[in-house]
Amino acid sequence: MPWDENWKLDSTFFKNMEEWRDQHPDSTLLKVMDKINDAVTKNLPFAELVPDAPFPARGLVKALAHLLTLGVVCSLFFK
Secondary structure, three states: OOHHHOOOOOHHHHHHHHHHHHHOHHHOHHHHHHHHHHHHHOOOOOHHHOOOOOOOHHHHHHHHHHHHHHHHHHHHHOO
16 A cells, blocks of 8 residues: 555644654654664664654665665676
């Protein structure tokens, strides 16, 4: 089921996003990116550092990571 069937990007959505951000100050984009950067430089898993609320960002990051992995495997396969 596509995400846009369940999500309305209206004023209520953005108001809820602001409220969530205010209630979770450790999950701002800059703080999350700092945690991810730190994990990557230390070769640690980082997907779990991405919040999955109020929208499924963690799922998106994991999907992109799988695509990158597939690209690396395919690239090595065709050399």
